[in-house]
Amino acid sequence: MQDEVAEVVANALRGRDVTHVAWVAAGGSNGGFYAAHYFMERECATVSSHMYTSNEFVLAPPAYVDEHTLCVICSMRGTKETCEAARVAKELGAATVALYVNESDLTRICDQKIAYESIALDQSRTERVNSSVALMIAMSLASQVDSYDHYDEAMYAFDVVDGIYRKAFARMQEPAREWAARMAGERTIYVMGSGPAYGSAYIFSICNIEEMLQIDSPTINSCEFFHGPFEVLDATKPVFLLLSVGRCRPADERALRFLRRYGGPNVYVLDGMDLGLGELPQDVREYFNHILFSPILNNVYMRALSAATGKDYMTRRYMWKVEY
Amino acid sequence: MQDEVAEVVANALRGRDVTHVAWVAAGGSNGGFYAAHYFMERECATVSSHMYTSNEFVLAPPAYVDEHTLCVICSMRGTKETCEAARVAKELGAATVALYVNESDLTRICDQKIAYESIALDQSRTERVNSSVALMIAMSLASQVDSYDHYDEAMYAFDVVDGIYRKAFARMQEPAREWAARMAGERTIYVMGSGPAYGSAYIFSICNIEEMLQIDSPTINSCEFFHGPFEVLDATKPVFLLLSVGRCRPADERALRFLRRYGGPNVYVLDGMDLGLGELPQDVREYFNHILFSPILNNVYMRALSAATGKDYMTRRYMWKVEY
Incomplete structure (x- = not known):
């Protein structure tokens, strides 16, 4: 490849x-x-x-x-x-x-x-x-x-990333089940992320939570959170934060501190370090946030939420059914 | 200036x-x-x-x-x-x-x-x-x-845009009141827009609806709508669509046709032509979508929703109150 x-x-x-x-x-x-x-x-x-x-x-x-x-x-x-x-x-x-x-x-x-x-x-x-x-x-x-300069390390990272994903896939099953059990019945789930993980947050919102499970899901950049969206936060609001690895992590950590202080038990954080990003070479791991977050969100967290809500994730109202 | x-x-x-x-x-x-x-x-x-x-x-x-x-x-x-x-x-x-x-x-x-x-x-x-x-x-x-090539027309547009805004401000009061009366009590309002109006959609969501009124508000690009988010649409979903003027209008119109067919009475469309964009020179009006949409959304629609919900739009949970 x-x-x-x-x-x-x-x-x-x-x-x-x-x-x-x-x-x-x-x-x-x-x-x-x-x-x-x-x-x-x-x-x-x-x-x-x-x-x-x-x-x-x-x-x-x-x-x-x-x-x-x-x-x-x-x-x-x-x-x-x-x-x-x-x-x-x-x-x-x-x-x-x-x-x-x-x-x-x-x-x-x-x-x-x-x-x-x-x-x-x-x-x-x-x-x-x-x-x-x-x-x-x-x-x-x-x-x-x-x-x-780090091309060779990056190509090495591609060589080993699938093994890291398989381990994370197994390891995250139980945390995902617990999160999903708590979320079942919620009508809106915010997803937050920044920098190299923002794309994963966006896809989790629009493809997994909205498209596959028909639950409302605003995506918020962790940096933008403090300039508007944070005012919706209360003790019950469901928020799913991607804690990225690399230079933008302090922005996610700042959001996490706020969420922990003013949010409640429906605040959830998924740390890229727990997915194994730390096993990749230091100088390139930041660029692999999306590469590990997205399949874990799609194949572990979305499926767990599908199971907890009893809604088949192949459910569609319009796709494959009507013209648009 | x-x-x-x-x-x-x-x-x-x-x-x-x-x-x-x-x-x-x-x-x-x-x-x-x-x-x-x-x-x-x-x-x-x-x-x-x-x-x-x-x-x-x-x-x-x-x-x-x-x-x-x-x-x-x-x-x-x-x-x-x-x-x-x-x-x-x-x-x-x-x-x-x-x-x-x-x-x-x-x-x-x-x-x-x-x-x-x-x-x-x-x-x-x-x-x-x-x-x-x-x-x-x-x-x-x-x-x-x-x-x-159209610099002079654009500068002319800046000369006249405030007058156009004042007229739209007066004209949109009643439509905004009707929309707000219907929205009062809703917990989530989607805002959609594309191309030159997408920024206005984003600001309406995060600053007006979320920050000032503490109502959830996902922003959806009208083009992206068909690739995920549209699956949340049902006969009751509140959606506010900005119908832009210019080359991206067909993308908004496509979304509008779908919203009209599968959505219900909580679908609302604000047409840039009704704000007076048609009064600006043809070759530059597309670039003024944001310039007219944003103040109308902030000063007419947001205020109307504030009045209808009985929530002062200076209400804040965190801004000006806590450290973050």
């Missing part, structure tokens, strides 16, 4: 000076780009990184998109507006790479493609899900365009 | 080649930069635009920030982490501009400063609130660095 990604990036760079990378997708696939985008902004000064939900990219494409832009576009099965975004990117001259599970117009339109494995399936390998492949693209891009 | 802004931008550009602009603030001030950021991405190919919540900028500053970056940093009264962000930006060599109401460390740290007027006060002029000043900076920057 690492060689495949490095080759795709090398192909995209051949004969073009890439100054921008745009990550384009919808919903969970869009949130799945967050780790790659966060990495690019912190480690690559020469390529500007930007994220878009597909339909905004289609309707009002950024002015900079031209042959110096790499567009990485993700859809599991070829979401209509995401295919359209690929068409727009290509027309504007960008290099295009599709991330996909099933072939579709997306893979037919893009210059290159990389298959990924669905995060929701237990047999999928952690380093092969969409957010991992995107992060690998970002690291490869940074390494080939500038230089990325 | 327009001359003052143009001069500040010219000063920032003197002797430096600006390749990036970073908009840095917390909460409502952060959301207030959305119009400027949206404009930059669509109209200025040569300067990359990025938004950050202050504390993330402090803890994990972007790699690109150096003397080729313009940092525009906003805080009404000198929010602690926003002042710290200004210090970090300055240390990294960026040109710094403070937007402020009261002088503070922020104005002492930054190279330059521009005073703005609070959106919450009826006597403030629409073209002088923080989001207007930021948009004016963006337009001036685009015009001075590249060229912005």
Whole structure:
């Protein structure tokens, strides 16, 4: 996978000076780009990184998109507006790479493609899900365009992250069951996170809690919390905080202190250190928050909440059923 | 104001080649930069635009920030982490501009400063609130660095937008009262918007509904709605949709069709055309969505909801009361 990604990036760079990378997708696939985008902004000064939900990219494409832009576009099965975004990117001259599970117009339109494995399936390998492949693209891009001093450690981290996930998957079953038992019957669950874990918080809200279980779930950035949202906190409010590992951890810790002081027993914290992030090399572990948080949230916490509420997580009101 | 802004931008550009602009603030001030950021991405190919919540900028500053970056940093009264962000930006060599109401460390740290007027006060002029000043900076920057063909029309729009706001303020009182009467007693109100109006949706959620009235309020991008959040919709769910004017309107219209079909009487739509956006020149009106939506939401809809719920909108549990 690492060689495949490095080759795709090398192909995209051949004969073009890439100054921008745009990550384009919808919903969970869009949130799945967050780790790659966060990495690019912190480690690559020469390529500007930007994220878009597909339909905004289609309707009002950024002015900079031209042959110096790499567009990485993700859809599991070829979401209509995401295919359209690929068409727009290509027309504007960008290099295009599709991330996909099933072939579709997306893979037919893009210059290159990389298959990924669905995060929701237990047999999928952690380093092969969409957010991992995107992060690998970002690291490869940074390494080939500038230089990325910790590239080898990062690739080592991809080698071992699946084993770390499997252990965390087993270890978090019981804490997740306890959390879910307490949450059953709640109508709103806030999810908080910051920096490298914010994308995981967003996906947990919109894909797991809202889409799969039909429970309201605002996502709040731990830093923004103190500038508005914290006023909703009382002794009963359900809040799920992702405590990230790395430079933004103090922002999450500040939120946690406040939640512990003014919130009540429905405040829950999931610490990235408890997921095994500390086992990854110091200089790269921050960038793997999303890579461990997201599958644990999807496959342990969401499933536990589904079991506790007695609601099958394949329940849908609209998806697969009506036109939209 | 327009001359003052143009001069500040010219000063920032003197002797430096600006390749990036970073908009840095917390909460409502952060959301207030959305119009400027949206404009930059669509109209200025040569300067990359990025938004950050202050504390993330402090803890994990972007790699690109150096003397080729313009940092525009906003805080009404000198929010602690926003002042710290200004210090970090300055240390990294960026040109710094403070937007402020009261002088503070922020104005002492930054190279330059521009005073703005609070959106919450009826006597403030629409073209002088923080989001207007930021948009004016963006337009001036685009015009001075590249060229912005519609600069004169945009400045004309700033000349007339306050009059348009005053008329909308009067016209929307009754619709807002009706909406608020229906919402009184609801515990969760979704706010939806996209593209140039997304920042207004975010601020309405976190500052008006959550902070001032302590009601839960997830913000959903109209494009992302179909990829998760729409599964929470039923015949009773309260949803407030901003129908933007410009290229992203079809995304909001698609969401509206779905909301009308599967939602119920608690679905509400506020159309930017009803606020008078159609009175602004065709080529620039899209960029003024935020400039009209935000004061109408803050000063008409929020106040109406405050009256209908009998909750003083100066009610706070924590702000001004406890340390955090």
